[in-house]
Amino acid sequence: MTDSRKMKIDRDHIYVMQILFAVGITIASQSLDLENKHKWALNFARYVMYLLTVQASKPVCIELYEILYNKRKLDAQGFFSKANRTQAMMYAGSVAVIYLNDKKLYAEDFPFVFMAYLAVKYPEVATSTKVAVTYGMGMACSFIEGYLVHVVLPDGGTIKGLQDKIRAFEANNGVIFPVKRLFIIVTKSMHCPPDLKEFNDKSDREDVNRLEACLPLEEVIKDVAGVKNRNYKNSAYKIMRPNKKPVYIAAECATPLHTLYRVMKNRHLYEAIADVKVEDIVSDFVGTLRTVLAKSPEFKKTCELVCFDDTDENSNLSDVLLDKIRELEPNFEEFINRAK
Structure with missing residues (x-):
C-alpha cells in the first residue's frame, strides 16, 4: 500500500471516529429532540452555515490583506475557483432552509460562535513560530x-x-x-x-x-x-x-x-x-x-x-x-x- 493511500484511509477512519464521538456525546447528553425533526433540521442548517462562514473568513481576509498591503489586484475569478464546490452547495442549501422558514440568517448566537472560534484559535497563532512550507x-x-x-x-x-x-x-x-x-x-x-x-x-x-x-x-x-x-x-x-x-x-x-x-x-x-x-x-x-x-x-x-x-x-x-x-x-x- 502506498503512503498516500494509507494516509487517505487513516483520514477516513479518523473522520468516522469523530462522527461516532459526536453521536455518543449527543446521546449521552440527551439534548437531541428527535420528535421535533423540523427544529432539528433548522438548527443543523444554521450551524452548518455558521461554520462555513467562519471557515470562509480566513481566505477572504487573506485576499483583502494581499490587496491592501501587497497592492495585489483582485482576481475574483481565481479566488472563487479555489472555493470548495461541495461546501458552497452546503452553504447555499443551509441558507435556503433558513430563509424558507422565515428565520434570521445570522441569529444572536453567531457572534459568540465566531468569537469562541477565534479564542480557541489564538493559542495556535500566538505560539506558531514556523510556517509550513508547501x-x-x-x-x-x-x-x-x-x-x-x-x-x-x-x-x-x-x-x-x-x-x-x-x-x-x-x-x-x-x-x-x-x-x-x-x-x-x-x-x-x-x-x-x-x-x-x-x-x-x-x-x-x-x-x-x-x-x-x-x-x-x-x-x-x-x-x-x-x-x-x-x-x-x-x-x-x-x-x-x-x-x-x-x-x-x-x-x-x-x-x-x-x-x-x-x-x-x-x-x-x-x-x-x-x-x-x-x-x-x-x-x-x-x-x-x-x-x-x-x-x-x-x-x-x-x-x-x-x-x-x-x-x-x-x-x-x-x-x-x-x-x-x-x-x-x-x-x-x-x-x-x-x-x-
Missing part, C-alpha cells in the same frame, strides 16, 4: 534562487544583468523594448509550449496581434553547483501589430508550473502527491513568487508576472502582454517610435 512555496523559492538569480541579476563582474542584455539587444538590432523586464507567463492550464506563438489567436484574421520569436538575449555562461559552463538564456519576442510597429519584449513561461503539469500528467509515477490540490499549489507558487519579487528591489524592477487563461479560446497572449505593457509604461508608443 509544494508551491518550495517551487517558487527554487525558481528564484535556481534560475532568476542567474538570468536577471548581474554578478558585479563580466556577467550582465537582464536590463543590460536588453540594451545590448536593442543596440545590435536597432529596436526598443518599451519595458525592460522579464515577463513571466503563468498559464491557467500550467502548459508551457516551446514557442509562445502557440498562444496566438487561432483564427486566420489579419487584424489581430501576434507573437513572433526573435533571437535570444545574450546568454549567461557560469559554473553552478559543480556544472561547468552552464548555459542560461532568455528569449526575446516581438508582438506584431497590424499597421503599427512591433513591440519587443523578453518573455517566457514559468517553467516550474510546466514541471508540475508533467507530474500531474504522470500521476501514476508520483503517487505520493497524486491527491494534492493543484489549484492550491499554483496559488502558493504565484503568491510566494509575487511576494518575493515585490520585496526585492532588484527583482521588483526587472520581473513581471502575467497571468494568462490559455483555456479560453478567445484569449490572445499578445493582447494580455500589451495591456500589461500599457499599465507599466502608458507612453510606450512614443518609445517604440524612436527606433530607427
Whole structure:
C-alpha cells in the first residue's frame, strides 16, 4: 500500500471516529429532540452555515490583506475557483432552509460562535513560530534562487544583468523594448509550449496581434553547483501589430508550473502527491513568487508576472502582454517610435 493511500484511509477512519464521538456525546447528553425533526433540521442548517462562514473568513481576509498591503489586484475569478464546490452547495442549501422558514440568517448566537472560534484559535497563532512550507512555496523559492538569480541579476563582474542584455539587444538590432523586464507567463492550464506563438489567436484574421520569436538575449555562461559552463538564456519576442510597429519584449513561461503539469500528467509515477490540490499549489507558487519579487528591489524592477487563461479560446497572449505593457509604461508608443 502506498503512503498516500494509507494516509487517505487513516483520514477516513479518523473522520468516522469523530462522527461516532459526536453521536455518543449527543446521546449521552440527551439534548437531541428527535420528535421535533423540523427544529432539528433548522438548527443543523444554521450551524452548518455558521461554520462555513467562519471557515470562509480566513481566505477572504487573506485576499483583502494581499490587496491592501501587497497592492495585489483582485482576481475574483481565481479566488472563487479555489472555493470548495461541495461546501458552497452546503452553504447555499443551509441558507435556503433558513430563509424558507422565515428565520434570521445570522441569529444572536453567531457572534459568540465566531468569537469562541477565534479564542480557541489564538493559542495556535500566538505560539506558531514556523510556517509550513508547501509544494508551491518550495517551487517558487527554487525558481528564484535556481534560475532568476542567474538570468536577471548581474554578478558585479563580466556577467550582465537582464536590463543590460536588453540594451545590448536593442543596440545590435536597432529596436526598443518599451519595458525592460522579464515577463513571466503563468498559464491557467500550467502548459508551457516551446514557442509562445502557440498562444496566438487561432483564427486566420489579419487584424489581430501576434507573437513572433526573435533571437535570444545574450546568454549567461557560469559554473553552478559543480556544472561547468552552464548555459542560461532568455528569449526575446516581438508582438506584431497590424499597421503599427512591433513591440519587443523578453518573455517566457514559468517553467516550474510546466514541471508540475508533467507530474500531474504522470500521476501514476508520483503517487505520493497524486491527491494534492493543484489549484492550491499554483496559488502558493504565484503568491510566494509575487511576494518575493515585490520585496526585492532588484527583482521588483526587472520581473513581471502575467497571468494568462490559455483555456479560453478567445484569449490572445499578445493582447494580455500589451495591456500589461500599457499599465507599466502608458507612453510606450512614443518609445517604440524612436527606433530607427
